[in-house]
Amino acid sequence: MHTTFRRRRPTQILPAQLALAGLLAAGGIGGCTSAGGSDAGRGTVLRFGSAVSLTGEMAGEGKLTQDGYKYCQDVVNAHGGVTVGSRHLTLSISYHDDESSPTTSARIVQQFNDEGIKFILGPYGSAATEAVAPVAQRNGQIVADSAGADNTIFEHGYTQVFGVESPASNYAASIIDAIVYNAHRVPRSVAFVSADDSFSQEVARFGVEEARSQGLHVFPLITFPAGSTDLSSVVTRVRAEHPDLLIESGHLVEGIALVSQAAQLGLRVDGIGETVAPTDPGFVGSLGRLADGVISSTQWVDNWPGKGPYFGTAADYAEGFRAAFGFTPAYHPAEASAACLALVLAIEHAGTTDPRRVTAALSQLDVDSFYGRIHFAPNGQDATRTMAVVQIQHGKPVTVWPHGLEQAPLEWPAPRAP
Amino acid sequence: MAGAPSAVTDLLQALVDGLLEGGLLALVAVGFTLVWGVLNEINLAHGALVVLAAYLTWELSASAGLNPLLAGLTAIAVVAALGYALQRGLLNLVARAPVLLPLLVTFGAGLLLRDAMVAAFSSDDRTLVTAYSLSAFRVGGVYLPVLRLWSLVLAVTLTTGVALGLRHTRHGMAIRAVGMDRDAARLVGIPVRHVYALTFAAGAALAGAAGAMVAAVGTFSPVSTDVYTLESFVIAVVGGIGNTSGALAGGLALGVLEALAGQYLPGELVSAIAFAVLLLALVLRPQGIVGRARYSARVDR
Numbered sequence: 001m002h003t004t005f006r007r008r009r010p011t012q013i014l015p016a017q018l019a020l021a022g023l024l025a026a027g028g029i030g031g032c033t034s035a036g037g038s039d040a041g042r043g044t045v046l047r048f049g050s051a052v053s054l055t056g057e058m059a060g061e062g063k064l065t066q067d068g069y070k071y072c073q074d075v076v077n078a079h080g081g082v083t084v085g086s087r088h089l090t091l092s093i094s095y096h097d098d099e100s101s102p103t104t105s106a107r108i109v110q111q112f113n114d115e116g117i118k119f120i121l122g123p124y125g126s127a128a129t130e131a132v133a134p135v136a137q138r139n140g141q142i143v144a145d146s147a148g149a150d151n152t153i154f155e156h157g158y159t160q161v162f163g164v165e166s167p168a169s170n171y172a173a174s175i176i177d178a179i180v181y182n183a184h185r186v187p188r189s190v191a192f193v194s195a196d197d198s199f200s201q202e203v204a205r206f207g208v209e210e211a212r213s214q215g216l217h218v219f220p221l222i223t224f225p226a227g228s229t230d231l232s233s234v235v236t237r238v239r240a241e242h243p244d245l246l247i248e249s250g251h252l253v254e255g256i257a258l259v260s261q262a263a264q265l266g267l268r269v270d271g272i273g274e275t276v277a278p279t280d281p282g283f284v285g286s287l288g289r290l291a292d293g294v295i296s297s298t299q300w301v302d303n304w305p306g307k308g309p310y311f312g313t314a315a316d317y318a319e320g321f322r323a324a325f326g327f328t329p330a331y332h333p334a335e336a337s338a339a340c341l342a343l344v345l346a347i348e349h350a351g352t353t354d355p356r357r358v359t360a361a362l363s364q365l366d367v368d369s370f371y372g373r374i375h376f377a378p379n380g381q382d383a384t385r386t387m388a389v390v391q392i393q394h395g396k397p398v399t400v401w402p403h404g405l406e407q408a409p410l411e412w413p414a415p416r417a418p
Numbered sequence: 419m420a421g422a423p424s425a426v427t428d429l430l431q432a433l434v435d436g437l438l439e440g441g442l443l444a445l446v447a448v449g450f451t452l453v454w455g456v457l458n459e460i461n462l463a464h465g466a467l468v469v470l471a472a473y474l475t476w477e478l479s480a481s482a483g484l485n486p487l488l489a490g491l492t493a494i495a496v497v498a499a500l501g502y503a504l505q506r507g508l509l510n511l512v513a514r515a516p517v518l519l520p521l522l523v524t525f526g527a528g529l530l531l532r533d534a535m536v537a538a539f540s541s542d543d544r545t546l547v548t549a550y551s552l553s554a555f556r557v558g559g560v561y562l563p564v565l566r567l568w569s570l571v572l573a574v575t576l577t578t579g580v581a582l583g584l585r586h587t588r589h590g591m592a593i594r595a596v597g598m599d600r601d602a603a604r605l606v607g608i609p610v611r612h613v614y615a616l617t618f619a620a621g622a623a624l625a626g627a628a629g630a631m632v633a634a635v636g637t638f639s640p641v642s643t644d645v646y647t648l649e650s651f652v653i654a655v656v657g658g659i660g661n662t663s664g665a666l667a668g669g670l671a672l673g674v675l676e677a678l679a680g681q682y683l684p685g686e687l688v689s690a691i692a693f694a695v696l697l698l699a700l701v702l703r704p705q706g707i708v709g710r711a712r713y714s715a716r717v718d719r
Contacts, residue, residue, distance in 0.1 A: 055533075057641050059541030100641075196686045223685030229636045232435035233680030240428050253543050256637050260545065263552045264563040265431075286545045286637065290552070 049112035056100025068336025102131035126150035146339035172207025178389035178401035187244035195250035293414030308369030440673020441570025449624030450650035455660015456597035463528035465646030471629025490630030501622025658706025
């Protein structure tokens, strides 16, 4: 079959193109435009962007972070959206998977900038946040950092990165304090083991300082490659030192491997403390009863004091989140929602989506919330935020520190699996 | 404390840890090297098959309540069947193409499998907890975790079994014949396409066995796929391409090197030192630890 295509003459196309371009320039098509952060944003949608880890090494924590952002969006929109002056904007968060690669996180944030999105919700982890921060600073984007706690992020002079989490220096130090002030038999020595990534080593370094200041004997730090699933040589080295306490600084995979192999290789300590891993639902899910007794620090618990806009109290947040997602939130979703909340409140306080004025509003933000007080130091870090300490008891994380928040006494020496 | 570890005990423990971890690594690599050696296919989906078997074992055992051993055997059968179908239906189409094309096909298949696992099982790390997860023999001050010991025993048994099977069984000889000369094998009546698929299925079954052990002794997630493929690649090259005994030797060597490095060196240097030693071994013995001088003629000294 022979088909003939008739070419339209340029004079027929041009008027249509011009008309379409004119309509687009006026921003009138469909009646829905977006405010990604420019002064010109007069639309009905407020766009945030986030590079989250949905695949790769950090996928577990990344998914929890995304859940926190999603819940924030749902709750804010259920309350009528973000009030900017006289307008009510619907919050819309765009997500791109960074595949647990900091380089990809940075590329995605650049892409958001190219799309006109100036408000960034932070990726999961210090490495990714460190990669994103200079890109955002260069582009005039604002990063509401929910999970980049490494102190070094805030030592570069960035003016547009605001972290809601307690600094890395508190992660292991809080565990030490909780044990020293609660244990019936105070440990005399501690061994620190750490993954070789920057955040984990920073956490361990501050933990060592705190342990020494509390008068504990500290064995030389043992490091291992981040992401290791075989820590038998680490356990063997610790076993030779006979510490009373073992503290691991790492992430979920290493945390599971350490507890499992410590039991297999007959490591006898009064207790094991780990950062990050034990509060992840996958920790107890993977280890079962073996997880009992492990101690960890946390950015938030569901009886955290404070009450604020959109989410109410910590208990209200936990109940609402559980109804929406079907599981009890630990700190990862909560800190993500808190970062989103901080950005929303700053925009409302500024009364505009102009990034410069929103940055100023964030610098001056001082509000109470379900996450406690949100207030940033001049370097963008929430340096005053403390951490709570939990212990896995009967398969559930139970708050044991600080006083006033504890749900049960610290079991010490920690119970061993049968 | 009675039986307190001494420096000698620590060294022995590190060696034992290395051998046990090496056994698991060898188990992961033996199927990879078999497929590479016979079919000349670098199977980049190998790690995905290992992790798929781990997930199937976990699901059948932890979720469906099947005995872990039966769950593992079922996972092996499923992964072997998938391997057969993959070779017969897809890879046979490019069997005569330059090595890069099958490489790309297996790379794509691996990505598909990995993403399918993310969709089906999520990216959460899992480990299978059984009644004997914590069991360990103690000899002097040295601990031998039972499940890791089983993975070493399984690696030795399967490696020996595959080597004997290739030499002394009808199917094994057919596989070797096809590996030596595909056209000559066809002339003497060997169904080459079936033997190709059978070889790939055998490699997948070995990946399945490794996956079942990974589920029991380690932590796994779809992220692990790339790690297992890379480790298999290294072990195959170091041990001697196509040589199942070489996979065992390479796995054990890598395991012991990493364990000793982990025992005595900072964590940042563990992988670097282990791989530096392996590189040195390859410079001195390019055909691999127990490989024939397959590539030695190409070495430009």
